[in-house]
Amino acid sequence: MSSICGSDCCAACERREECGGCERAGGHPFGGTCIAAERVKRSGPDGLQRAKQALIAEINALGIENLALNDLHLLLGGYINLEYPLPNGQTVKFLRDNDVYWGNRAEIPGSDACYNVAAGDLFLLVCKTGPAGVPEIIVYKKR
Numbered sequence: 001m002s003s004i005c006g007s008d009c010c011a012a013c014e015r016r017e018e019c020g021g022c023e024r025a026g027g028h029p030f031g032g033t034c035i036a037a038e039r040v041k042r043s044g045p046d047g048l049q050r051a052k053q054a055l056i057a058e059i060n061a062l063g064i065e066n067l068a069l070n071d072l073h074l075l076l077g078g079y080i081n082l083e084y085p086l087p088n089g090q091t092v093k094f095l096r097d098n099d100v101y102w103g104n105r106a107e108i109p110g111s112d113a114c115y116n117v118a119a120g121d122l123f124l125l126v127c128k129t130g131p132a133g134v135p136e137i138i139v140y141k142k143r
Contacts, residue, residue: 005034005048006045034099036102056069073103076098082116095118095120121143123143
């Protein structure tokens with residue numbers, strides 16, 4: 001099974017038999033949308049790499065202490081779709097479980113906490129998660 005974008009995500013995916021792989025699903029694994037497959041369809045492999053590098057630069061330019069990324073990975077929303085507590089006591093999820101997003105995690109030195117980053121074409125989300133596992137939204141912005 002190969003992917004439209006050329007990454008090895010299909011080969012590494014535990015659930016690949018469910019969707020049949022990126023090419024077979026037309027860039028819509030699990031019925032969702034893959035950010036990388038859609039970018040390759042629009043602007044080719046070089047456009048994908050330019051968009052990825054621009055996103056890394058955008059994240060690093062936020063100026064968040066101890067958040068400096070060198071790479072982003074393709075991650076299925078269902079694996080990274082955290083429930084965020086709101087001031088009114090409710091919780092909300094921002095991602096779609098069946099979509100594939102850019103993401104990464106950055107450990108915070110000297111702490112049990114880490115930053116989790118998720119991004120789509122239209123948004124950028126950075127949260128901080130501590131030992132209790134409750135995420136705190138640091139940045140959520142439209143792109």
